[in-house]
Amino acid sequence: MARQTRERILDTSLAMFNAAGEPNVTTNHIADELGISPGNLYYHFRNKDDIVEQLFSRYEARIDDALLIPEDRLPDLEDIWLQLHLVFECMWAYRFLYRDLVDILARNRKLKLRFSRIMTRASGSAAELMRGLVRAGVMRANEAEIRGLAENVLLVATFWQSFSAVRGGKAEPEQIELGRGIHQVMVLIAPFLRDAERAHLATLADAYAQ
Amino acid sequence: MARQTRERILDTSLAMFNAAGEPNVTTNHIADELGISPGNLYYHFRNKDDIVEQLFSRYEARIDDALLIPEDRLPDLEDIWLQLHLVFECMWAYRFLYRDLVDILARNRKLKLRFSRIMTRASGSAAELMRGLVRAGVMRANEAEIRGLAENVLLVATFWQSFSAVRGGKAEPEQIELGRGIHQVMVLIAPFLRDAERAHLATLADAYAQ
Numbered sequence: 001m002a003r004q005t006r007e008r009i010l011d012t013s014l015a016m017f018n019a020a021g022e023p024n025v026t027t028n029h030i031a032d033e034l035g036i037s038p039g040n041l042y043y044h045f046r047n048k049d050d051i052v053e054q055l056f057s058r059y060e061a062r063i064d065d066a067l068l069i070p071e072d073r074l075p076d077l078e079d080i081w082l083q084l085h086l087v088f089e090c091m092w093a094y095r096f097l098y099r100d101l102v103d104i105l106a107r108n109r110k111l112k113l114r115f116s117r118i119m120t121r122a123s124g125s126a127a128e129l130m131r132g133l134v135r136a137g138v139m140r141a142n143e144a145e146i147r148g149l150a151e152n153v154l155l156v157a158t159f160w161q162s163f164s165a166v167r168g169g170k171a172e173p174e175q176i177e178l179g180r181g182i183h184q185v186m187v188l189i190a191p192f193l194r195d196a197e198r199a200h201l202a203t204l205a206d207a208y209a210q
Numbered sequence: 211m212a213r214q215t216r217e218r219i220l221d222t223s224l225a226m227f228n229a230a231g232e233p234n235v236t237t238n239h240i241a242d243e244l245g246i247s248p249g250n251l252y253y254h255f256r257n258k259d260d261i262v263e264q265l266f267s268r269y270e271a272r273i274d275d276a277l278l279i280p281e282d283r284l285p286d287l288e289d290i291w292l293q294l295h296l297v298f299e300c301m302w303a304y305r306f307l308y309r310d311l312v313d314i315l316a317r318n319r320k321l322k323l324r325f326s327r328i329m330t331r332a333s334g335s336a337a338e339l340m341r342g343l344v345r346a347g348v349m350r351a352n353e354a355e356i357r358g359l360a361e362n363v364l365l366v367a368t369f370w371q372s373f374s375a376v377r378g379g380k381a382e383p384e385q386i387e388l389g390r391g392i393h394q395v396m397v398l399i400a401p402f403l404r405d406a407e408r409a410h411l412a413t414l415a416d417a418y419a420q
Contacts, residue, residue, distance in 0.1 A: 021316070099312055102372050103233070119377050144412065148397035155394070156362060159369035162312050167329050184365070187358035191401035202354065
């Protein structure tokens with residue numbers, strides 16, 4: 001039962017952070033929403049930072065799964081699509097983190113270090129995937145190009161939701177925008193692809209340009 | 211004298227916002243720092259939002275200047291470097307805006323619309339510059355590629371400082387990182403350049419990779 005309350009607090013916090021922005025939600029708001037006393041909430045979590053850290057652990061486990069690359073065979077373009085979808089869905093599920101990323105990490109040194117390590121793993125995973133595509137003959141790029149490209153893939157993916165929010169003048173990001181984000185990452189990779197794959201991508205791109 | 215006080219308030223606010231983050235600075239802090247009474251500050255500005263809007267107007271005028279492209283001749287690669295330097299220096303001068311961009315714009319509908327219009331002008335300017343490079347024979351890209359590229363140039367430039375802050379785990383962004391940001395934008399454009407320009411860029415890139 002205690003375990004169930006703990007999970008309910010985490011689920012409700014995540015939903016409220018995502019809806020209103022983490023800085024605008026207090027532990028009192030969360031207790032109110034759940035219909036429990038603030039004392040009951042503090043029995044499970046020391047403070048709001050504690051809740052944010054537990055949600056961050058969930059996020060971290062999910063993003064690590066999404067970053068796994070096939071080890072028993074050479075990758076193909078489908079692997080990139082799949083990885084991007086898993087990563088963008090995870091970023092959407094924990095979008096409160098990305099909305100106020102700089103601010104949240106500036107306030108919590110531990111999370112800043114953990115996020116920095118996730119970025120390093122993600123950059124390594126992207127570079128490894130691209131090296132595999134080069135070996136498979138699908139892509140042509142030298143090591144310096146792959147490193148520069150991996151950083152831009154990381155940057156565009158990490159800040160796509162923020163960009164989408166400030167670019168269009170819309171009040172809230174929409175999940176439908178994720179497809180456009182994935183497309184913008186593929187735009188980065190496209191110039192290094194073999195002609196056949198590049199043409200295939202251009203066809204798919206038309207769908208997003210509507 | 212009143213005019214002078216007004217300018218001093220703006221200059222001091224900008225320095226304090228940049229140093230501590232705009233959400234962490236109040237009008238009382240600003241009055242304290244200037245050694246004036248809060249009443250004197252309110253004689254010049256209605257509230258903190260009013261100060262932020264005036265600083266935004268300064269920023270807007272400077273970024274518009276930076277986005278001008280040569281009209282009497284075809285552009286070359288040097289024009290892109292120059293424009294990127296001017297834009298990145300402007301973004302650095304008003305870095306408080308970029309540090310809490312989503313949050314600041316979510317709180318102020320007018321600024322959100324104005325920023326959205328700046329993004330549209332910047333994207334148009336980048337695309338126009340690239341079309342000029344294609345006409346000059348320096349670059350090879352079709353219209354769909356130019357549009358996709360212009361959006362990524364915008365995204366990488368806008369969120370470079372945030373990326374730099376969360377990527378490295380450092381406490382504060384450093385001006386020295388701007389060179390690396392400009393380089394990451396050039397990495398986007400490189401694959402579309404003629405061989406000679408691409409080789410030249412690769413040489414310059416080595417300097418940043420150190």
